[in-house]
Amino acid sequence: MEPDAIPLSIRGLDYQIADRKLLSGLDLTVHTGESVAVMGPSGSGKSSLLSLALGLIKPQAGQLRVCGTDLVGLSPAQVTRLRRQHIGMVFQFGELLPELMPIENVALPALLSGKRKEPSYQQARRLLEELGVPVDGVATAELSGGERQRAAVARALMESPSLLLADEPTGALDEDSRNHVADVLFATPGQRGCGLLVVTHDRAVAARADRVLYLQHGHLVESAGKDGR
Numbered sequence: 001m002e003p004d005a006i007p008l009s010i011r012g013l014d015y016q017i018a019d020r021k022l023l024s025g026l027d028l029t030v031h032t033g034e035s036v037a038v039m040g041p042s043g044s045g046k047s048s049l050l051s052l053a054l055g056l057i058k059p060q061a062g063q064l065r066v067c068g069t070d071l072v073g074l075s076p077a078q079v080t081r082l083r084r085q086h087i088g089m090v091f092q093f094g095e096l097l098p099e100l101m102p103i104e105n106v107a108l109p110a111l112l113s114g115k116r117k118e119p120s121y122q123q124a125r126r127l128l129e130e131l132g133v134p135v136d137g138v139a140t141a142e143l144s145g146g147e148r149q150r151a152a153v154a155r156a157l158m159e160s161p162s163l164l165l166a167d168e169p170t171g172a173l174d175e176d177s178r179n180h181v182a183d184v185l186f187a188t189p190g191q192r193g194c195g196l197l198v199v200t201h202d203r204a205v206a207a208r209a210d211r212v213l214y215l216q217h218g219h220l221v222e223s224a225g226k227d228g229r
């Protein structure tokens with residue numbers, strides 16, 4: 001894999017579900033160090049776009065290159081490998097395991113990839129500290145919503161992804177927590193040299209991205225100047 005490959009390059013993507021064409025010839029490039037926000041009406045296909053980029057669902061047509069490899073033709077095992085190697089994902093509700101401590105949640109992707117426990121825990125601790133999440137003595141279920149989301153960002157960064165995806169990462173948060181999570185998220189492309197693709201309904205969050213795109217009739221269009229809906 002070329003080290004300087006573009007984190008995400010999508011060309012001519014068609015995706016249809018149950019007779020309904022959601023994405024139609026969609027093109028999108030997310031470069032290293034760049035953040036892109038995708039907005040659009042409920043049901044327009046934003047989360048589907050992320051699921052496609054994760055290789056969880058397959059398009060009917062088009063190319064979807066992650067770090068230079070088109071994941072459309074790959075086997076499930078190959079997709080899993082590519083995802084573990086190159087992609088970090090943050091969900092709306094963090095999706096942390098409440099039975100595990102925060103540090104265990106964050107270290108988990110590295111442990112699943114077969115990394116050794118000690119250095120994985122050290123790295124998880126470092127990430128949590130950097131992102132302002134309590135490391136010791138607080139159970140995952142006791143974290144505030146904002147802390148949980150920052151722990152989810154830490155977990156997504158654990159394997160140093162080239163591509164960071166986030167689906168409504170601040171959707172469940174109050175304004176202060178939202179701002180803190182957005183600060184952390186939008187700092188990552190510059191600090192860690194990844195590409196960031198964020199789906200959000202929140203205009204203030206989207207406005208922090210280098211580019212804001214609007215999903216409309218299956219295409220992505222520049223949304224600057226639009227009233228948004």
Ligand SMILES: Nc1ncnc2c1ncn2[C@@H]1O[C@H](COP(=O)(O)OP(=O)(O)OP(=O)(O)O)[C@@H](O)[C@H]1O
Nearest residue numbers: 017018022040041042043044045046047048049201
């Ligand atoms: N497995 C499925 N079977 C049938 N329809 C589905 C399935 N998954 C998604 N859909 C439909 O596809 C459309 C797009 O869903 P998607 O979640 O991608 O939209 P979205 O833009 O992310 O919406 P929201 O902003 O509300 O989260 C919706 O109408 C949804 O009901």
